[in-house]
Amino acid sequence: MENAPVIVVKNLHKSFGENHVLRNFSVSLHSGENLAILGKSGSGKSVLIKCIIRLIESDQGDITVLNQNIDTLSNDELDNLRAKVGFLFQSNALYDSMTVRENLEFPLRRHWSDEQRRKGTETAILEALNDVGLAHTIDMMPSELSGGMRKRIALARTLILRPAIILYDEPTTGLDPITAREISHLIVNVQQKYNASSIIISHDMHCIGITSNRVVMLIDGMCYADNTYEALRQSEDDRIKEFFD
Amino acid sequence: MKSPFTNIHSTFLKETGGIALFTARFFKELFKPRQEFEEFLRQCFWVGYKSLPLVAITAFIMGLVLTIQSRPTLVEFGAQSLLPAMVSVSLVREISPVITALICAGKIGSGMGAELGSMRVTEQIDAMDVSGTNPFRYLVVTRVLATTLMLPILSNISNAVSLYGGFLGVNIRGQVSWSLFWTQVFNALSFGDVVPAIIKTFFFGFAIGVVGCYKGFNSTKGTEGVGQSANSAVVVASLLVFIIDLVAVQITDLLGLT
Numbered sequence: 001m002e003n004a005p006v007i008v009v010k011n012l013h014k015s016f017g018e019n020h021v022l023r024n025f026s027v028s029l030h031s032g033e034n035l036a037i038l039g040k041s042g043s044g045k046s047v048l049i050k051c052i053i054r055l056i057e058s059d060q061g062d063i064t065v066l067n068q069n070i071d072t073l074s075n076d077e078l079d080n081l082r083a084k085v086g087f088l089f090q091s092n093a094l095y096d097s098m099t100v101r102e103n104l105e106f107p108l109r110r111h112w113s114d115e116q117r118r119k120g121t122e123t124a125i126l127e128a129l130n131d132v133g134l135a136h137t138i139d140m141m142p143s144e145l146s147g148g149m150r151k152r153i154a155l156a157r158t159l160i161l162r163p164a165i166i167l168y169d170e171p172t173t174g175l176d177p178i179t180a181r182e183i184s185h186l187i188v189n190v191q192q193k194y195n196a197s198s199i200i201i202s203h204d205m206h207c208i209g210i211t212s213n214r215v216v217m218l219i220d221g222m223c224y225a226d227n228t229y230e231a232l233r234q235s236e237d238d239r240i241k242e243f244f245d
Numbered sequence: 246m247k248s249p250f251t252n253i254h255s256t257f258l259k260e261t262g263g264i265a266l267f268t269a270r271f272f273k274e275l276f277k278p279r280q281e282f283e284e285f286l287r288q289c290f291w292v293g294y295k296s297l298p299l300v301a302i303t304a305f306i307m308g309l310v311l312t313i314q315s316r317p318t319l320v321e322f323g324a325q326s327l328l329p330a331m332v333s334v335s336l337v338r339e340i341s342p343v344i345t346a347l348i349c350a351g352k353i354g355s356g357m358g359a360e361l362g363s364m365r366v367t368e369q370i371d372a373m374d375v376s377g378t379n380p381f382r383y384l385v386v387t388r389v390l391a392t393t394l395m396l397p398i399l400s401n402i403s404n405a406v407s408l409y410g411g412f413l414g415v416n417i418r419g420q421v422s423w424s425l426f427w428t429q430v431f432n433a434l435s436f437g438d439v440v441p442a443i444i445k446t447f448f449f450g451f452a453i454g455v456v457g458c459y460k461g462f463n464s465t466k467g468t469e470g471v472g473q474s475a476n477s478a479v480v481v482a483s484l485l486v487f488i489i490d491l492v493a494v495q496i497t498d499l500l501g502l503t
Binding site for chain 1: 360363364367368369372373375376379
């Protein structure tokens with residue numbers, strides 16, 4: 001039996017001036033699933049996940065996250081929902097004036113009580129850092145870390161609140177093939193350890209091959225194909241084949 | 246075809262409207278619960294303490310140079326005994342607050358424009374939003390409050406240091422005792438000289454904070470945009486300092502405090 005959907009996007013439309021980025025786009029993410037969204041640069045993949053977490057307001061359509069329509073939520077309700085949805089930014093978005101410890105502590109200040117923070121912060125930080133294998137960097141500044149390490153720390157910060165859903169925006173962009181593969185395996189490990197559902201935005205076919213249970217192809221702002229990685233790889237459709245060539 | 250003036254007018258109106266809306270949002274967020282007190286204190290440290298050496302050195306040189314430059318004219322009219330009084334009124338009423346504000350517009354305004362601009366283009370502000378922290382309250386409210394409260398303090402320190410520079414300047418060519426110099430200074434200064442000057446520095450600080458944060462918070466176009474934000478934060482904040490000064494002088498004049 002198919003698991004319950006945790007994200008449902010229906011007929012989403014988003015344009016920037018004359019540029020129609022998403023046109024009646026629909027997709028759903030099910031519990032425990034790793035869904036990859038594949039598309040060319042500028043095809044609206046990042047816009048889609050930013051709409052899902054309401055960093056960008058959509059023009060039309062419905063987005064339901066964990067059974068809550070995000071367009072109708074108040075700011076406080078949205079903040080509470082965002083605690084359950086982790087977001088790994090393409091640029092990592094680590095606060096460069098803070099140490100690794102402070103970066104990981106930051107999301108806790110809003111979502112944990114003072115009592116919880118006093119007792120559990122250190123343990124939570126160390127556990128998140130251990131998950132990504134970088135406990136020794138706890139007092140380092142982001143500028144002292146390599147690109148791959150920064151990506152891992154950003155992932156640790158995403159994990160610290162134990163989100164039910166994780167949105168990955170181009171998790172392997174700008175990394176060498178070896179580090180990219182490590183990050184891809186890390187995504188799979190995280191999904192298995194926390195049973196989180198994930199949307200992975202990427203055009204890195206190796207990453208998608210390793211991480212995804214299902215792939216949605218976003219072409220011209222619409223869902224062009226929705227299938228497993230293997231099924232799409234064997235497709236004879238020219239527009240699909242060009243991604244695998 | 247559109248005239249170039251149309252573009253200038255439209256940019257001017259857009260910027261003015263943007264800053265007005267940003268200011269309105271500041272007041273709206275200021276009175277909401279869960280203020281970021283720790284970050285506010287951190288910003289006070291950066292804005293106040295870290296600007297102190299630059300403000301103090303500039304103030305000292307300003308006081309010294311003003312005194313040295315004014316002496317020959319006063320000597321010509323046989324009024325060199327008025328030097329401490331003239332220097333103190335000029336410094337406290339006008340020169341010290343405006344120069345302090347201009348230094349802060351350069352140092353703090355550009356710093357805020359660049360810092361927030363860089364946070365915007367590297368998605369750090371979005372990350373803050375996603376983590377449930379209101380970035381406007383965390384980044385903007387704390388910084389604007391810090392500049393508004395720290396600038397009057399910096400300006401008063403600048404007054405004291407520049408007057409000390411004035412004392413040394415008087416004594417380069419003459420002989421005025423420490424106590425006589427300060428007696429003359431305090432006799433020359435009145436309520437109408439000191440209080441309006443302090444009040445206007447709150448507005449200078451507020452303008453510098455709002456413009457620096459507005460430019461940074463709304464930065465676009467990558468690293469080029471960050472540079473532009475820092476640059477235009479300094480230009481607009483400096484211009485606003487002069488405009489506020491002009492308005493403050495008119496109001497002081499109307500109230501008969503001159």
